[in-house]
Amino acid sequence: REVHLDEIASMLNMDPVQLRLLNLTHPRLRRVLTKATDEFNWPSRSTGTSLGFGVAIGYDAGSYVAECVQLAVEGKEVIVQRVVAAFDCGLVLNPDGVRNQVEGSIMMGIGTALWEAVEFHGGRPLNPSFSRYRVPRITDAPQIEVVLVGDPATPSTGAGEPGIVPIVAAVANAVYNTTGSRIQELPIVRHLL
Numbered sequence: 313r314e315v316h317l318d319e320i321a322s323m324l325n326m327d328p329v330q331l332r333l334l335n336l337t338h339p340r341l342r343r344v345l346t347k348a349t350d351e352f353n354w355p356s357r358s359t360g361t362s363l364g365f366g367v368a369i370g371y372d373a374g375s376y377v378a379e380c381v382q383l384a385v386e387g388k389e390v391i392v393q394r395v396v397a398a399f400d401c402g403l404v405l406n407p408d409g410v411r412n413q414v415e416g417s418i419m420m421g422i423g424t425a426l427w428e429a430v431e432f433h434g435g436r437p438l439n440p441s442f443s444r445y446r447v448p449r450i451t452d453a454p455q456i457e458v459v460l461v462g463d464p465a466t467p468s469t470g471a472g473e474p475g476i477v478p479i480v481a482a483v484a485n486a487v488y489n490t491t492g493s494r495i496q497e498l499p500i501v502r503h504l505l
Contacts, residue, residue: 362384
């Protein structure tokens with residue numbers, strides 16, 4: 313859905329954040345999107361450079377999240393440089409714990425977006441162990457900023473999974489922004505030209 317929204321924005325020659333804000337009525341989704349793009353400084357991002365920028369929103373387990381991504385594409389390599397996430401899970405009792413959960417979800421989602429895939433030949437897995445199955449490494453970790461924007465009057469909801477929901481679309485949108493190629497199959501690096 314979030315990649316499709318960027319396709320529509322591109323066809324309308326409209327900023328993808330503005331398209332979302334024009335059509336988004338849910339107050340918590342609007343709040344996380346506005347906060348993430350403000351913290352990312354979305355309006356002044358460097359357009360016309362070799363960097364790509366993407367945005368996506370999502371919700372899961374009663375929580376709402378928006379993520380902005382800055383990345384570079386060098387040949388068949390995608391380097392995610394920065395992620396800003398605004399996260400609303402209601403009342404937060406342990407801010408560091410929530411940030412850690414969101415950061416972990418973002419890293420897991422980056423792996424899903426870029427590399428992770430089981431490969432088969434003749435019905436047998438070619439990469440049955442982590443030595444051959446590509447997951448994110450510490451050297452792949454971008455700068456991650458997590459901004460908590462929940463309302464203390466709202467009961468606490470999930471913090472473990474929601475951060476993974478929009479990151480794949482935000483990465484795919486940023487890859488399109490820098491390469492002009494809309495990749496809709498995962499992992500993305502397999503489909504880079």
